[in-house]
Amino acid sequence: SVPGTKVELTVSCRNLLDMDTFSKSDPVVVLFVQSSGTSEWKEFGRTEVIDNTLNPDFVRKFVLDYYFEEKQNLRFDVTVFAAQDFLGQAFVALGEVIGAQRGRLERPLTGVPGKRCGTILLLAEELSNCRDIITMQLCANKLDKKDFFGKSDPFLVFYRSNEDGTFTICHKTEVVKNTLNPVWQPFTIPVRALCNGDYDRTVKIDVYDWDRDGSHDFIGEFATSYRELSRAQSQFTVYEVLNPRKKCKKKKYVNSGTVTLLSFSVESEFTFVDYIRGGTQLNFTVAIDFTASNGLPSQPTSLHYASPYQLSAYALALKAVGEIIQDYDSDKLFPAYGFGAKVPPDGKISHQFPLNNNAENPSCAGIEGVLESYLQSLRTVQLYGPTNFAPVINQVAGTAAQVTDGSQYHVLLIITDGVISDMLQTKEAIVTASALPMSIIIVGVGPAEFEAMEELDGDEVRLSSRGRFAERDIVQFVPFRDYVDDSGNQVLSMARLAKDVLAEIPEQLLSYMKTRDIKPRRADPE
Numbered sequence: 116s117v118p119g120t121k122v123e124l125t126v127s128c129r130n131l132l133d134m135d136t137f138s139k140s141d142p143v144v145v146l147f148v149q150s151s152g153t154s155e156w157k158e159f160g161r162t163e164v165i166d167n168t169l170n171p172d173f174v175r176k177f178v179l180d181y182y183f184e185e186k187q188n189l190r191f192d193v194t195v196f197a198a199q200d201f202l203g204q205a206f207v208a209l210g211e212v213i214g215a216q217r218g219r220l221e222r223p224l225t226g227v228p229g230k231r232c233g234t235i236l237l238l239a240e241e242l243s244n245c246r247d248i249i250t251m252q253l254c255a256n257k258l259d260k261k262d263f264f265g266k267s268d269p270f271l272v273f274y275r276s277n278e279d280g281t282f283t284i285c286h287k288t289e290v291v292k293n294t295l296n297p298v299w300q301p302f303t304i305p306v307r308a309l310c311n312g313d314y315d316r317t318v319k320i321d322v323y324d325w326d327r328d329g330s331h332d333f334i335g336e337f338a339t340s341y342r343e344l345s346r347a348q349s350q351f352t353v354y355e356v357l358n359p360r361k362k363c364k365k366k367k368y369v370n371s372g373t374v375t376l377l378s379f380s381v382e383s384e385f386t387f388v389d390y391i392r393g394g395t396q397l398n399f400t401v402a403i404d405f406t407a408s409n410g411l412p413s414q415p416t417s418l419h420y421a422s423p424y425q426l427s428a429y430a431l432a433l434k435a436v437g438e439i440i441q442d443y444d445s446d447k448l449f450p451a452y453g454f455g456a457k458v459p460p461d462g463k464i465s466h467q468f469p470l471n472n473n474a475e476n477p478s479c480a481g482i483e484g485v486l487e488s489y490l491q492s493l494r495t496v497q498l499y500g501p502t503n504f505a506p507v508i509n510q511v512a513g514t515a516a517q518v519t520d521g522s523q524y525h526v527l528l529i530i531t532d533g534v535i536s537d538m539l540q541t542k543e544a545i546v547t548a549s550a551l552p553m554s555i556i557i558v559g560v561g562p563a564e565f566e567a568m569e570e571l572d573g574d575e576v577r578l579s580s581r582g583r584f585a586e587r588d589i590v591q592f593v594p595f596r597d598y599v600d601d602s603g604n605q606v607l608s609m610a611r612l613a614k615d616v617l618a619e620i621p622e623q624l625l626s627y628m629k630t631r632d633i634k635p636r637r638a639d640p641e
Contacts, residue, residue: 122180122181124238146190147191193224201227214444249306250382251378265293272320273318275318276316306381310340318339322335322336334372335356392635401433401452408534434609451478455499456498457499466507467510471484503540521552524624529558532561549586560596572592573590591616598615
C-alpha cells in the first residue's frame with residue numbers, strides 16, 4: 116500500500132479490575148507489536164498513567180505504519196502503574212480496528228483467571244499527511260493608489276506562520292496592472308503548503324504595488340486561517356487591508372482597501388483507508404481448481420494431497436490470503452466454488468460448483484469454513500477438466516454489477532495449476548469485469564510455466580479482448596512456488612505470499628472509485 120500511511124490509535128478502557136483497596140487503580144496501557152513472520156512481541160510504547168480511575172481515556176496515542184497487505188498483530192497489556200499488577204490484555208490485528216465500523220473496536224480484556232477484566236476501546240484514525248488541494252480566487256476594492264502616474268499594480272503574497280512565530284512565503288499571485296480593483300486569477304495550493312495541515316494556524320497576506328525596479332510598495336496586510344477561508348466560501352468574506360504605519364499616523368485612517376474571497380474549494384486525494392472507514396465492504400470469493408492435471412488427491416504427488424502433517428499447496432495459499440482479507444469482510448461469509456470436476460450425483464462437469472454443496476447459499480463461515488468445505492469436496496467429486504475460469508469470473512462480475520456505488524468491492528481468489536482451457540473467454544470476462552468494483556487474484560500452484568497467467572496479469576501489456584482493452588488492471592498473479600522457502604519456515608513465506616498478492620488491491624479499489632468519481636462516505640461522528 117502507499118508507504119507512509121500512518122494510523123493513530125486512541126485507547127480507552129471501561130470497567131477495569133479494581134486492585135487498590137483504598138482508591139481505584141492507576142492504569143497504564145502498554146502496546147506490543149509482533150514483527151512480521153515471527154512470534155516474538157516487542158514493546159512499541161505506552162500510554163501515560165491516569166490516577167485513580169477504572170474508566171481511563173488515555174491522551175497519549177500510538178502512531179503506527181499501516182500496510183493493508185500484512186497482518187499486523189498488536190497486544191495491549193493493561194497494568195497498574197506502581198504495583199505492576201496485571202489488569203488484563205487484548206490481542207487484535209491493526210486491520211481489524213481499521214475494518215471495524217467507523218474505525219472503532221471494543222474488545223474484552225482477558226488474562227486474569229476467574230475475573231471480568233472490563234474492555235478496551237480502540238479508535239483508528241489515518242493521520243493527515245494532508246493530501247488536500249485548495250483552489251481559491253480573490254479580488255480587491257479601493258486599494259491605496261501608490262503610483263504617481265496612473266493607478267497601482269497590485270499583487271498578493273501569502274505566508275504561513277511557523278511554530279516559532281516566523282513566517283514563510285508560500286504563494287504569490289500574478290500582478291494585475293493599473294487598477295485599484297483587481298480580480299486575480301484562481302490558483303491552487305496544497306493545504307500542507309498553506310498551513311501544514313493545521314487548520315487554525317495564521318495565514319498572513321500582504322498586498323503590494325508592483326514596481327519594475329523590484330522595490331515593490333507595501334499597501335497593507337490582513338490575516339486569516341485555513342478554517343476561516345473554508346467557512347468563507349459561502350459568504351464572500353471581506354478582509355480589511357491595513358497598513359500599520361498609516362494607522363499610527365492618521366487619526367481618520369480606516370483602511371487601505373478591502374480584499375474579498377470570491378471562491379474557495381478543496382479537492383481531496385482519498386486513500387484506501389478513507390473508503391474502508393466510510394463503510395466500503397470487501398467481499399471475498401474463492402474458486403479452486405479441481406481439474407485432473409492436479410493429480411489424484413490421494414497421491415502424495417498431487418497438488419491437492421494433504422498429509423497428516425502438512426496442508427496442501429491449495430490450502431496454504433487459501434489460508435495465507437484469506438486470513439488477511441477476512442478482517443475487512445464484515446459478515447465473514449465467503450462464497451467458495453470449485454471448477455473442472457464431475458460432481459455427484461450424476462457426474463456432470465461443473466465450472467462453479469459450491470464447495471459446501473449448497474447451491475442456494477454457497478457461503479462458508481470464515482476461512483476455516485472454506486477449508487473444511489474444500490476438504491469435504493475433495494472426497495466427493497471427481498477431478499476432471501477442462502480448466503475454465505470464465506464461468507466463475509462472470510458469476511462474481513454479475514454480483515459486483517448489482518452494486519456499483521462504491522459500498523461493495525469484490526475480490527475473487529482463483530487458485531489453479533495454471534493449465535487454462537478457455538483463454539479467449541477468460542480474457543473477455545476480465546475485460547468486462549475491469550469496469551466493475553472487483554479485483555482478481557490468481558495464485559498458481561505446481562511446477563507449470565504460467566505464461567498464460569502472466570498475460571492475464573496485464574502488468575506488462577494491458578489486457579485486451581476482441582479489440583477492447585481492460586479499463587483498469589484488475590488481475591494480480593503470483594506463483595506459489597516462489598514462496599515455499601527451503602528452510603521450511605512456512606509462517607514467514609506465507610506472510611510474504613499474502614503481502615505480494617494483496618499489495619495491488621488498495622490501488623485497484625482506488626482506481627475504480629476515481630474513474631467513477633465516487634467519494635468515500637464520511638464516517639458519521641458519534
